[in-house]
Amino acid sequence: xxxxxxxxxxxxxxxxxxxxxxxxxxxxxxxxxxxxxxxxxxxxxxxxxxxxxxxxxxxxxxxxxxxxxxxxxxxxxxxxxxxxxxxxxxxxxxxxxxxxxxxxxxxxxxxxxxxxxxxxxxxxxxxxxxxxxxxxxxxxxxxxxxxxxxxxxxxxxxxxxxxxxxxxxxxxxxxxxxxxxxxxxxxxxxxxxxxxxxxxxxxxxxxxxxxxxxxxxxxxxxxxxxxxxx
Amino acid sequence: xxxxxxxxxxxxxxxxxxxxxxxxxxxxxxxxxxxxxxxxxxxxxxxxxxxxxxxxxxxxxxxxxxxxxxxxxxxxxxxxxxxxxxxxxxxxxxxxxxxxxxxxxxxxxxxxxxxxxxxxxxxxxxxxxxxxxxxxxx
Numbered sequence: 001x002x003x004x005x006x007x008x009x010x011x012x013x014x015x016x017x018x019x020x021x022x023x024x025x026x027x028x029x030x031x032x033x034x035x036x037x038x039x040x041x042x043x044x045x046x047x048x049x050x051x052x053x054x055x056x057x058x059x060x061x062x063x064x065x066x067x068x069x070x071x072x073x074x075x076x077x078x079x080x081x082x083x084x085x086x087x088x089x090x091x092x093x094x095x096x097x098x099x100x101x102x103x104x105x106x107x108x109x110x111x112x113x114x115x116x117x118x119x120x121x122x123x124x125x126x127x128x129x130x131x132x133x134x135x136x137x138x139x140x141x142x143x144x145x146x147x148x149x150x151x152x153x154x155x156x157x158x159x160x161x162x163x164x165x166x167x168x169x170x171x172x173x174x175x176x177x178x179x180x181x182x183x184x185x186x187x188x189x190x191x192x193x194x195x196x197x198x199x200x201x202x203x204x205x206x207x208x209x210x211x212x213x214x215x216x217x218x219x220x221x222x223x224x225x226x227x228x229x230x
Numbered sequence: 231x232x233x234x235x236x237x238x239x240x241x242x243x244x245x246x247x248x249x250x251x252x253x254x255x256x257x258x259x260x261x262x263x264x265x266x267x268x269x270x271x272x273x274x275x276x277x278x279x280x281x282x283x284x285x286x287x288x289x290x291x292x293x294x295x296x297x298x299x300x301x302x303x304x305x306x307x308x309x310x311x312x313x314x315x316x317x318x319x320x321x322x323x324x325x326x327x328x329x330x331x332x333x334x335x336x337x338x339x340x341x342x343x344x345x346x347x348x349x350x351x352x353x354x355x356x357x358x359x360x361x362x363x364x365x366x367x368x
Contacts, residue, residue: 003262003263003264003350004264004347005347005350021264021265021345021346021347021350022264022345023345024344024345025345028344028345031323032344038323133264134261160284160285162267162284166264166345167265167267167343170265170343170344170345171343201253201256201257201260201282202282203249203252203253203256203257203281203282204280204281204282204289205247205249205278205279205280205281206278
């Protein structure tokens with residue numbers, strides 16, 4: 001538990017799923033990227049209620065191959081572990097309830113393998129001070145970069161100054177780690193900059209200072225939403 | 231859009247809201263809960279009070295929808311006998327809209343993306359609602 005925190009599912013000693021609010025899960029990667037249609041996803045969900053296997057239902061509909069799906073699920077496990085490790089970890093709880101994940105990895109990853117890969121991913125960001133949860137990025141002022149790849153153009157287009165790397169990963173439907181690494185490179189290249197607080201948090205109240213305070217008044221004069229009292 | 235400073239408008243005595251304190255609460259909430267994208271505090275009648283939203287979101291529309299949403303949820307809670315309404319959450323395939331009652335007169339809207347940590351939001355929101363309620367009524 002923490003910010004962003006994470007939920008690891010283990011089965012027979014291997015990690016079959018790692019979900020975190022900090023990283024897009026396999027479902028988001030499939031849907032937001034447009035890889036599969038929402039209608040197909042919903043239909044597969046309905047079918048899987050009986051068969052108890054969403055991966056099988058997705059593959060049976062012919063919308064995604066078993067190998068491709070497993071590749072995507074494993075990518076989400078790696079990314080979920082990175083998302084938990086790169087944030088703050090406040091405490092942990094071990095729960096033995098059997099509440100299987102929607103999209104588990106068939107083979108799963110040994111914890112030591114997952115740990116080593118997560119450490120490698122953290123190392124890849126070690127040279128940058130970028131925090132994927134705290135820092136909000138905006139295109140650098142005065143730069144009209146040309147000849148950028150699609151990935152960088154997409155990040156620039158979505159970097160409003162309100163979004164962190166984590167928010168951008170969700171907005172783009174892509175994994176947290178590659179998006180964070182790319183943003184770190186773009187910061188180093190002067191394409192992006194960390195947005196000032198005034199850009200990231202812009203509270204407005206339209207000069208409505210004339211409104212009276214919202215104090216609860218006596219029940220007999222209260223304007224009620226209940227139709228019987230109107 | 232009007233100017234952001236209240237100085238151009240007549241300020242009734244004793245009616246100045248502490249907008250800075252409200253803004254600080256909205257900022258903290260977005261910083262502390264992964265997936266929160268936009269927040270609005272509004273009156274139950276749908277008039278926005280203060281908002282922290284992206285450029286493409288109109289706080290007036292969000293406030294009106296949230297007031298209607300909370301109104302019908304509150305009525306349902308009362309008619310069905312579910313007690314006092316505290317919140318209502320809209321689950322969409324792309325994200326969430328959570329609306330919290332602040333007493334009977336105000337509300338807070340939290341918009342979140344697909345990855346919103348709903349459990350943490352519910353946990354973090356309780357003290358925020360308390361404090362915002364105090365700020366709004368003082």
